[in-house]
Amino acid sequence: MGTPEGHYLPPSRDEQATALPPALCYGVCSVCSHGCTPGPRDNCDGSAHPHRISTPSATPRHCRGCPYFLATPTHVTTPVGEAVNLTCGVRMLGDRQVSWIRRRDLHVLTTDSFTYTSDPRFSALHQAASPYWVLHVARPALSDAGVYECQVSAQPKIFRRFTLQVVEPRAVILGAREVFMRAGSDLNITCLIKGAAPEATPVTWLRLPLVRYGGAGGGGARLGWAGTGRDR
Structure with missing residues (x-):
């Protein structure tokens, strides 16, 4: 145990x-x-x-x-491919070292400001005199999800575990796939996106050739935003 x-x-x-x-x-x-x-x-x-x-x-x-940890988020969610930081805050560090370890294989990724892993997507970020030690993950994949450990080389060692969740955004247009309307009337189309951070890449709407406008009213499009949380 x-x-x-x-x-x-x-x-x-x-x-x-x-x-x-x-x-x-x-x-x-x-x-x-x-x-x-x-x-x-x-x-x-x-x-x-x-x-x-x-x-x-x-x-x-x-x-x-004695060294002690500062309150920082220990559960972090990010979309696939979007850079993410795991932040470990430590006070009273003294001459002790801070290491980031991937729990599934006990692989030491970084120690202090040095990066030991051969995977170029992982790197250590730290500013002089700052109590925060950051594990930066560029272009995270679904396989990067899991538990990471911030470990301080005290005697005995102390640690804090962080859970990284990597999600794949998925877009769904709500309502019927075919809509029949009177020429010149308004049409509202709602796209629900799951697993995307609010600050993620803006949503792009494409008008396919199958969409045809007819009648004397012409045609136009106006976009609105009604996103909340990670759904939009």
Whole structure:
């Protein structure tokens, strides 16, 4: 059974004497900038804790110097072929590294500002002094959908998982396929598009040769917009 997100299973008492690195605290705190606290029941800020916990949070709020994640969207939906960003925010990073990992094959895509994958569609975006580390995916395919993990090289490692959904837009014209009208009257045609972001490429209407205008009223077309959300 895997370890729950944001938690880790601490080693046994016998393992603690040899397995724990110097920067790992024995109490409820995970990582502190000043190293371990004096006693096994101490918090990283020096205060006493009444008992140890079996599964401490990987980003305890009361630990000074511990890295923690910022609130960013963890479920992202994009149409096929439209570039998308997964944004991971980390405070109190210090000299630790941030890596993006694809969960289905545990492939390390980026670390800090460096891109390791040979797939040119994936790249790391980061501005100096910014707490946000971005995995950029150009021209995403349906096969790119899945879970991605933003991992911080703390001891123990902390992570946040992101779900990317890639959808294929589909257009449907509502109503009957054939419409009989009086010459000179108005005709409204509604096209419903599923799976397209509001800022996606504008919709193009084509008038096929099968559409013929007759009568003295001539013909013309006027387009309107009534889209909401991802349907338009």
